[in-house]
Amino acid sequence: MTKEQERARARRRYEKQAKTHKAPVGDSTRDKQVFGVILAVILILAAVIVLPIIIGDRDSAEPAAQPTDSATTPTGGQTAGLAAGQKLAAGCTEPPAPQSKPKSFTDVPDKAAATGRTWVATVQTTCGDLTFELDGTKAPQTVASFMHLAKEGFWAPSPCHRVTTEGIFVLQCGDPTGTGSGGPGYTFGIENAPSDGKYPKGSLAMARTQDPNSNGSQFFITYKETQLPTEGGGYTIFGKVTKGLDIVEKIAANKALDPSPADGTPVSPISILNVSVTEKKA
Template sequence: MTKEQERARARRRYEEHQKTEKPPVGDATRDKQVFGVILAVILVLAAVIIVPQFFGRDDTPTPAAASTTPATTPATAATGANGLLEGQKLAAGCTKPPPAQTAPKQQTAVPAKAAAAGKTFVATVKTTCGDMVFELDGAAAPQTVASFLNLAKTGFWAPSPCHRVTTEGIYVLQCGDPTGTGQGGPGYTFGIENAPKDGTYPTGALAMARTQDPNSNGGQFFITYKETQLPTDGGGYTIFGKVTKGLDIVDKIAANKALPPTPTDGTPVSPISILSVSVTEKKA
């Protein structure tokens, strides 16, 4: 084979190879690809940064049960000349509540459960709407009852507004925060005891309020004025007693619902405050 023939064969192989190759990217095409990448990056950044500004972000932890968590929204209405919040009115048989505490007494040590273990107590709770009586079950919830005894003895709740009422789906009156904001506590916390496995809280149950943290029980508690079903996620809520007298007072407060804008969950329209709590052991 001559050199001319070899060169011709090499040329043909090169031409055949070129037919199967993708054409090189031109400047215009390359610019379009680069622009497309930049545009994609801009759109991603917009989705991450700009869109939440318009639609808002919800990275607030969801409470285990909105009905019983201490973290409630305090009333924003101004206090009137009569000492009531705007929109509040006294229910029949109630007197004007005293101002909430601004600096409730704080403690650091959790009371020893031995003070209540295996015992039953009777608590008389004086309120601006009359007396309520609780029976406290130290056998079922010794730590919780020991804490209740301690807070009653030290005057933690004197005075203390009941800052939350719920009237739809769940039926509770929540009390025990001397500041009335839903954020106050005694300075110590403890865990869950005696929570119903099925999440059913009977009428008149006395139970502890808490946040999502199962070890956040403190001084806040709630009363169920109708049977209420609550989530069991996180361990439920400690039942430590029951109301034996004065549940009609809770019914009266609940009947007037909560202040706007959420009349089914918030600060009661008809205020009620704890004035004092005294506890005695119930003898067999």
């Protein structure tokens, strides 16, 4: 084969190979690809950072009477308005909006602050004042916590979110969010629970979950004598209502709105506006 034939053959081979390969990527195309990769990385990082925050805020609710760790700035001053089907009871005013970010605390208050003494709490509500007598001898830890939360304005404002009208007869309050899942950020155990499960009319007692150490800020008032389970240790009685029980009875008379008339959100709303506590004079 002559040199000229060899060169012709090599040229044909090169042309054939050129047809079977893609052209190299140009500078502009390469820049577009690099930009696309950077943009994709940014979007992925944004999703990883932002999505858990959104989901976390949405799924933070815990079981009733179980405190939650939340931000420390309370809200207030806004009117909640009445839900469909709600109506104000006689002598009541429209409640303020619940707190979206109640105060939160780390340490359980020292029970020595209440031990061995009797205290008087004045609870201002949208339906009038209630007066509680608090027993620092039988329930010092609970009373010390109540005093601490009152002093800190934890319940200002705070709706009473639950009323029961069949089987048990209570009005439950103490969650500033009004959801039944709010608390002060700390919990403590049971004190002074009746062994027979009987709670006289006008009893002031702590609400909790099945965990006996889940007492926090939620409490209930019995407007009729009520029999409650003793399993798990019962519920702390830390005082009694000495004035304003007729207000609780008035709210209960209109029953509950949701999820049933026997147990749920009161048809007639009532909200705590302020709580103050002083030592009872001899």
